[in-house]
Amino acid sequence: xxxxxxxxxxxxxxxxxxxxxxxxxxxxxxxxxxxxxxxxxxxxxxxxxxxxxxxxxxxxxxxxxxxxxxxxxxxxxxxxxxxxxxxxxxxxxxxxxxxxxxxxxxxxxxxxxxxxxxxxxxxxxxxxxxxxxxxxxxxxxxxxxxxxxxxxxxxxxxxxxxxxxxxxxxxxxxxxxxxxxxxxxxxxxxxxxxxxxxxxxxxxxxxxxxxxxxxxxxxxxxxxxxxxxxxxxxxxxxxxxxxxxxxxxxxxxxxxxxxxxxxxxxxxxxxxxxxxxxxxxxxxxxxxxxxxxxxxxxxxxxxxxxxxxxxxxxxxxxxxxxxxxxxxxxxxxxxxxxxxxxxxxxxxxxxxxxxxxxxxxxxxxxxxxxxxxxxxxxxxxxxxxxxxxxxxxxxxxxxxxxxxxxxxxxxxxxxxxxxxxxxxxxxxxxxxxxxxxxxxxxxxxxxxxxxxxxxxxxxxxxxxxxxxxxxxxxxxxxxxxxxxxxxxxxxxxxxxxxxxxxxxxxxxxxxxxxxxxxxxxxxxxxxxxxxxxxxxxxxxxxxxxxxxxxxxxxxxxxxxxxxxxxxxxxxxxxxxxxxxxxxxxxxxxxxxxxxxxxxxxxxxxxxxxxxxxxxxxxxxxxxxxxxxxxxxxxxxxxxxxxxxxxxxxxxxxxxxxxxxxxxxxxxxxxxxxxxxxxxxxxxxxxxxxxxxxxxxxxxxxxxxxxxxxxxxxxxxxxxxxxxxxxxxxxxxxxxxxxxxxxxxxxxxxxxxxxxxxxxxxxxxxxxxxxxxxxxxxxxxxxx
Numbered sequence: 001x002x003x004x005x006x007x008x009x010x011x012x013x014x015x016x017x018x019x020x021x022x023x024x025x026x027x028x029x030x031x032x033x034x035x036x037x038x039x040x041x042x043x044x045x046x047x048x049x050x051x052x053x054x055x056x057x058x059x060x061x062x063x064x065x066x067x068x069x070x071x072x073x074x075x076x077x078x079x080x081x082x083x084x085x086x087x088x089x090x091x092x093x094x095x096x097x098x099x100x101x102x103x104x105x106x107x108x109x110x111x112x113x114x115x116x117x118x119x120x121x122x123x124x125x126x127x128x129x130x131x132x133x134x135x136x137x138x139x140x141x142x143x144x145x146x147x148x149x150x151x152x153x154x155x156x157x158x159x160x161x162x163x164x165x166x167x168x169x170x171x172x173x174x175x176x177x178x179x180x181x182x183x184x185x186x187x188x189x190x191x192x193x194x195x196x197x198x199x200x201x202x203x204x205x206x207x208x209x210x211x212x213x214x215x216x217x218x219x220x221x222x223x224x225x226x227x228x229x230x231x232x233x234x235x236x237x238x239x240x241x242x243x244x245x246x247x248x249x250x251x252x253x254x255x256x257x258x259x260x261x262x263x264x265x266x267x268x269x270x271x272x273x274x275x276x277x278x279x280x281x282x283x284x285x286x287x288x289x290x291x292x293x294x295x296x297x298x299x300x301x302x303x304x305x306x307x308x309x310x311x312x313x314x315x316x317x318x319x320x321x322x323x324x325x326x327x328x329x330x331x332x333x334x335x336x337x338x339x340x341x342x343x344x345x346x347x348x349x350x351x352x353x354x355x356x357x358x359x360x361x362x363x364x365x366x367x368x369x370x371x372x373x374x375x376x377x378x379x380x381x382x383x384x385x386x387x388x389x390x391x392x393x394x395x396x397x398x399x400x401x402x403x404x405x406x407x408x409x410x411x412x413x414x415x416x417x418x419x420x421x422x423x424x425x426x427x428x429x430x431x432x433x434x435x436x437x438x439x440x441x442x443x444x445x446x447x448x449x450x451x452x453x454x455x456x457x458x459x460x461x462x463x464x465x466x467x468x469x470x471x472x473x474x475x476x477x478x479x480x481x482x483x484x485x486x487x488x489x490x491x492x493x494x495x496x497x498x499x500x501x502x503x504x505x506x507x508x509x510x511x512x513x514x515x516x517x518x519x520x521x522x523x524x525x526x527x528x529x530x531x532x533x534x535x536x537x538x539x540x541x542x543x544x545x546x547x548x549x550x551x552x553x554x555x556x557x558x559x560x561x562x563x564x565x566x567x568x569x570x571x572x573x574x575x576x577x578x579x580x581x582x583x584x585x586x587x588x589x590x591x592x593x594x595x596x597x598x599x600x601x602x603x604x605x606x607x608x609x610x611x612x613x614x615x616x617x618x619x620x621x622x623x624x625x626x627x628x629x630x631x632x633x634x635x636x637x638x639x640x641x642x643x644x645x646x647x648x649x650x651x652x653x654x655x656x657x658x659x660x661x662x663x664x665x666x667x668x669x670x671x672x673x674x675x676x677x678x679x680x681x682x683x684x685x686x687x688x689x690x691x692x693x694x695x696x697x698x699x700x701x702x703x704x705x706x707x708x709x710x711x712x713x714x715x716x717x718x719x720x721x722x723x724x725x726x727x728x729x730x731x732x733x734x735x736x737x738x739x740x741x742x743x744x745x746x747x748x749x750x751x752x753x754x755x756x757x758x759x760x761x762x763x764x765x766x767x768x769x770x771x772x773x774x775x776x777x778x779x780x781x782x783x
Contacts, residue, residue: 063075064080065088065092067085068084072087085140087140088141091133092134093132093559094129094133096130096144096145097130098142099142099144100139101142102140104339105138106121106122107122107135108120108122109134119136130145167259169256169583170256172651177227193609225598236639237583238256241579242258245576245579250572260529261546261580262580263545264456266527267451267528268514268517268528269531271438271460271464271468272462272464276440276441277440277441279317286401288397302357302361303326305351307327308328309349332355333351333355335351336350338418342510342536346364348361350417360413360425362410362424362428363410365464366395366398367508369410370430394433397433398465402464403470405438407438410434413428414427445477447574448476450577459504461506462509463508463510466482466484466506467482469483470482484503485506486507486513489513489517491516493520493523497524500521511536511540515539518530528544529545529546534553541557541561546563551564551567581642582642586637587638589637591654593629593633596702597629597699599661600666613673613677616669617688617692618738618739620737620739625699628725629703633718636713637707660765661762661765664765669691669695669754672694672751673687675750687747690751693743698755700722729742
């Protein structure tokens with residue numbers, strides 16, 4: 001509401017409005033009612049959009065997991081009270097401030113609160129803050145602060161929902177508004193002085209009372225410079241787009257996000273949950289009897305360990321697929337566990353020597369568990385492996401299975417118990433390979449094709465085996481022979497940018513690497529979108545120009561995303577792009593109308609003030625011409641369909657047309673005024689009427705050019721405005737109200753000639769601009 005009401009321009013309008021009412025010139029104060037109407041429309045539209053998005057956001061609201069009456073329950077976040085016991089698992093967003101009671105490898109991402117990207121390991125007694133998210137491990141914490149007392153209450157959810165992303169439209173318009181603001185005061189001084197001098201000088205104007213007429217002229221020129229409605233229409237266009245997308249189950253968490261997606265030139269896609277449906281299905285167990293000396297000689301221990309992995313409360317989606325095939329066995333006594341981490345890409349459990357599954361069992365990516373060439377510094381690899389060539393053979397078999405599009409894990413065993421949850425034990429031997437299947441989304445190939453056609457680069461980024469990711473990428477239309485192993489990615493941002501330019505599919509990517517890849521692309525001038533559904537995607541989603549979460553996403557992932565596809569339909573993205581393009585293209589059109597008005601208003605104010613001529617319009621007459629040439633048609637143009645491709649330089653293109661068009665209008669009106677002054681036989685009303693006709697005819701031709709390419713709807717809008725102009729001049733009631741007449745024949749003839757010359761000049765300007773834009777559009781189309 002403040003954005004539509006508490007502005008400098010509204011303050012100037014209000015002051016001018018009050019001045020005219022005090023002078024008894026209520027008919028010239030029409031612009032005040034228009035300004036109030038604009039503010040009301042803007043408030044109502046944003047309120048409606050907010051209500052629609054809030055209703056939709058209810059679907060997206062996560063629950064809190066608490067321990068009550070000895071059982072774990074899912075309850076609404078609002079129902080969490082002090083002293084509740086929160087149960088944390090990977091992917092959860094912390095909903096209240098709490099103190100840790102116990103922890104098993106619990107890692108908390110506090111980047112939303114502190115800006116630090118590295119996850120923090122939490123131990124009993126440590127404090128966890130609302131707004132942070134769980135990226136690994138599990139644990140329990142006792143709630144200490146909720147509601148207004150919690151840390152998250154300092155971050156306004158509503159401000160987040162309606163805060164501005166990096167919007168080129170709003171940035172450009174704000175820049176123009178700042179320029180106008182700085183120019184207003186000196187120009188106002190010139191205008192007021194000119195009007196007073198035209199009335200016989202300050203002393204004479206004040207003593208004779210003609211200062212009132214001069215004040216009306218000054219108000220007219222000042223109000224003409226204020227682009228009333230431009231900011232309003234921008235807000236309305238964003239709000240209407242948000243409501244339209246809400247009807248398609250697309251939650252816009254920031255209204256300007258639709259514009260950002262339309263500007264995206266590279267989209268980074270996570271494989272699981274984005275290109276695939278996200279549901280992981282167990283496929284098969286692959287014996288390593290001919291490859292490894294210790295494959296299935298573990299008796300039933302390997303089956304029991306898989307049963308434990310599948311039913312462990314904090315199991316990820318892949319491990320949970322094992323529960324049906326490998327039922328949990330009673331009597332197993334884990335003595336140590338290491339939860340799965342997107343950074344490590346493996347999990348582990350150690351059983352006591354009295355169990356049939358004694359020893360340590362590891363489940364994870366084959367190369368991360370078995371490859372001795374991987375650095376042990378971060379705990380990804382190990383220094384003591386079964387030294388025989390069997391490991392190489394197992395890795396080759398895993399690669400073969402992955403190249404067929406299967407997600408492949410290895411179950412390995414060690415007699416050494418886990419002592420450090422960040423490092424693998426020694427003496428690891430592969431036992432079996434496990435494969436899992438994912439169903440590719442039916443709409444994925446079509447959506448990828450759309451982005452290719454629109455010149456948007458696609459990068460597929462996943463934590464899975466590069467061969468698996470490449471196989472899925474080929475299935476959806478990304479032409480690539482093999483995936484790039486992210487373990488070989490350089491840390492230097494420039495070198496990383498080079499790799500991102502040359503390669504399109506990446507596997508074994510860690511969460512931190514995803515963020516670094518996004519930043520490397522942004523440093524090269526790209527506008528980057530990132531899609532994902534896992535908590536491991538949250539860092540990249542947060543740092544991308546626009547993050548897009550699927551409906552299956554973890555709570556923490558949805559919290560940092562600008563868009564949430566609530567029905568999980570990947571093919572919604574083209575609709576969002578279309579909405580964004582409509583907003584950008586239509587606001588560019590509308591801005592050319594408003595900025596051309598500001599251009600001729602400034603030019604006329606300065607010229608007429610310097611020449612000590614009376615301003616050639618009454619405020620009510622400018623209200624009429626504004627409504628005809630800008631106000632009414634701009635509302636229609638701002639909301640009409642428009643799928644023109646985005647090109648950078650919105651503000652430069654708008655000003656390159658608006659300023660020359662404004663000068664053409666000024667020159668035409670100046671010509672009419674000079675002719676009337678030289679002959680000196682025309683009344684003030686006749687000169688003002690001639691100026692109104694000249695401004696209206698050229699302004700309507702500007703509208704014709706801005707509305708191109710014309711269709712039936714746009715033609716209807718333009719013809720309606722010409723009809724209203726005719727009614728304004730010929731129907732007695734509006735003619736008397738706005739104080740206009742049909743000028744005498746000689747002055748009318750000059751007015752028509754000046755208007756025709758102005759229209760021809762604007763047409764030439766429009767054609768030159770169209771040719772330049774066509775050339776730029778042709779260059780923008782990918783070869």
